[in-house]
Amino acid sequence: MAVIYEKVALIGLGLIASSMAHAMRQRGLAGQIVGHAKSAESRAAALELGFCDAVFATAAQAVAGADLVVLAVPVGVMAAIAAEIGPHLKPGATVTDVGSVKQAVIDMVAPHMPAGVHFIPGHPIAGTEHSGPRSGFATLFDNRWWLLTPEGADAGAVARLRALCEGMGANVEEMDAAHHDLVLAVTSHTPHLIAYTMVGVADDLRRVTDSEVIKYSAAGFRDFTRIAASDPTMWRDVFLTNKDATLEILGRFTEELFALQRAIRKGDGAHLHAYFTRTRAIRRGIIEAGQDTDAPDFGRGSGAKLGPKPGTKQGGDAA
C-alpha cells in the first residue's frame, strides 16, 4: 500500500498506539513514526521493539512536523496533552484520538486545536486485556470497527484518516459523538463495570476462599476476570467521562436484574426460560457478523493447553 501520512506522531505508547505502529509499518502506511510516552521505560520499549523511529520526552516535541497526531492516552489527560501540543502542531495536520468516549474528548481537545488543524475524533473497537507498549500487534484491527465522529471536519482530511484505518485492516463507520457514547455504554462500558463488580464480590467473600474462586473459575467466572483485568486508569476515565450514558444503562440493567431475581425468588421458571432463550440469538448474530469465533470457549482448546498445572508458576505478566 502507499504511504498515507509522511510523518505520524503517537502520543501515548500503549496497546493501541503500538498496534497502530506495527500495522502501519507492516503495510507501509506511514513514512516515519515518532512517539511520546510519559514513562521512559515505555519510550525505551518503543525503540527496542522498533515500532517508533524516534521518541521524545515531551508531546510538544513529538508532534513537530507531524502530518498525523494520534492521542492514545487515557481520556483524563487528553485536555492537558491538547493544551501542550496545540501551539506546536503543523498547519494542515490531522489530529485524532483513540479514546473510548467521544463527547468528553471533544470538549477537552477541540478548544486547543488551532485553525487549519483537522481534529477528527476516533475510536477503534479493538483491544485485549493486556496493556503497555509490549502488548501491541499488527493484526489487532483486522475486521474490527473503527468509529469516527468527525462532526463537520474537512471531508478530504476525513477520507485520508479513513484510508489509514482501512489500511490497518479496520472497517470504518461515522456517527455523532452522543450516539457513540450511548452505544458504547451498552456494548462496552456497562459490561466492564459489571465484570469488575462481580470479580470484586468474589474477592470479598470470606466463606469462599480465593483459592476456590480461582480453581473453579472455568464455570463462567473466568470470562469476567479477563474483562476485569483491563487497564484501571483507562476505565476510571471512561466512567468519569461517560457518566450519563453509563448510569442510564446501569439503571436498565438493575431493573432487569431485579425482575430476574424476583423470578428466581418466586420460582417462575417460565420467565427465566423465555429470557435465556431470547439471548441466544444475539450470540449467533455476533458470530455471523465476524465479531467473534464460533469455536467452543472462544477456541481456548482443552484445559491441558491452557497453562501450567496447579502449583506451578508461570512467567510473564498479563498486565
Added chain:
Amino acid sequence: MAVIYEKVALIGLGLIASSMAHAMRQRGLAGQIVGHAKSAESRAAALELGFCDAVFATAAQAVAGADLVVLAVPVGVMAAIAAEIGPHLKPGATVTDVGSVKQAVIDMVAPHMPAGVHFIPGHPIAGTEHSGPRSGFATLFDNRWWLLTPEGADAGAVARLRALCEGMGANVEEMDAAHHDLVLAVTSHTPHLIAYTMVGVADDLRRVTDSEVIKYSAAGFRDFTRIAASDPTMWRDVFLTNKDATLEILGRFTEELFALQRAIRKGDGAHLHAYFTRTRAIRRGIIEAGQDTDAPDFGRGSGAKLGPKPGTKQGGDAA
C-alpha cells in the same frame, strides 16, 4: 489405562455425557457404553457418532446391568429419572450425576436409590456454550476440576468413581453439598445470571439497534453473549434449585454495583481506580492455576480469523 467400569449407562446425551463417552473410549476406561435420551434425534446421533454402543428409548432399560449410571439431564428432571430407574438398578452399582447444583439433586435422587446402590453426586466444572450430543469432545475435562459430594458414601465406590474422573483428565476434589452450592453461586450461577441480564438489556434497547450492538460487540459485550448462549433449560433449573445461594450472592453483587454507581455519579475516581486495580490480581491467579489462557482475548487471534465478513452467512449452529 485399565477398564474401570465394565458397563456405563449415560442418561441424557448432551455436551457432558457425550464428552464423557469420548473420553472413556479414547482412554479405555469403560467396557461398554450405553445411553438414553428423551429425543430420538439425540439417540440416533450417539450411534452415528459411535460414542454409545447401544441406546434405549427409556432410562429404565438403559440402566439394566450397568455398573455406573451417570445422570446427565437438567436438574429439573432428576427426580423423575431417579424414580424411574431406582427399581432397575443393579445391586452394587454406582449412580452419579453431573448437575450444577448438588443439594437439590441429593434431595431429588437419594430417596429413590435402593439399598446397596452407591449414590455419589458429582459436578464436572467444564463445559462450553454449545450443547447437544454433537458438541462433545474427549478433552473437555483435561485439567478441569470434578467435584464430588459423597456425604458418607462407600469409600471404595468413591475411589473407583474418582479414578474414572481422573482417567478422563480431571482433578477431583470432595466437598459438602452446601459449600459446593455457595462456591458455584459465586463462580458460575451469578455470573451467568448477570450475563443473561446484560444481553437482555442490550436486546431491549430501541435507540441502540441490534445491528450496532452486534457490530461493536468486540468492545467487551461479546464475552457476555458467549455465556448467555448457554442452554436455557439447564440454567433455568440451576436458578430454581440453587435459589438461596444465588440470591445471597446477587445481593452482594447489587450492593457493590450500587457503590460503584455512586462513585461514578459523584466522580470519585480514586474509588474506581482502587477497585479496578484489585480485580487484576484475581485474573493472574486464574492463569497461574492453569484455568485459563494468558493469550490476549483468550487466544481468539486476530479479527480476520474469527469468521466471515459482515454480510456473509455461516453454516452450523452453536446451540
